[in-house]
Amino acid sequence: MSPTISLPSFLALTVLLANAAHGEPADQALAQKYACMSCHAQAQKLVGPSFDAIKAKYAGNPKAVDALVAVVQKGGSGVWGPVPMPGNPQIPESEARTLVMWILGNK
Template structure:
């Protein structure tokens, strides 16, 4: 019992650290200049993005490309600029984290 409880605690801590690390990545890559987790700033909140794309099989691929290349028209008139400071692996990590916001 003690051992399984310890394993559950350790897995929970790892998951929590991964979520925190991805928030740190979003800050480091300047995503938070235009986005917030729960509130609209210049762009939509990450929770709104997750809700809009929930259940779409191709959502992660689309969003990775938007992070890398930018886009416009989906959330209004303000375009999202390209993010050359983000590589593809980082974009995938960020998108998975955004999609986990519920």
């Protein structure tokens, strides 16, 4: 029996633990999977508004979640500027909700 652990598995474990402590890798991975990050960033405006700006706009608005889930799935326009947000009908409602809760930061 050997008590040693290989360096690669040690590094993988460290990354896993760091991610778990950080608390949002799964949701961020979802945003990357659906290419949200090609138009959105956490803190700056890209094609779409920053997630920080979206969070600030809808803070404390309990109706925002359902409305934003609909925007993620069906698209939206005219709220932030002239560029529309394309719909994503391929995203299941549960995942759209996870993304919106992550953006609004109240999961």
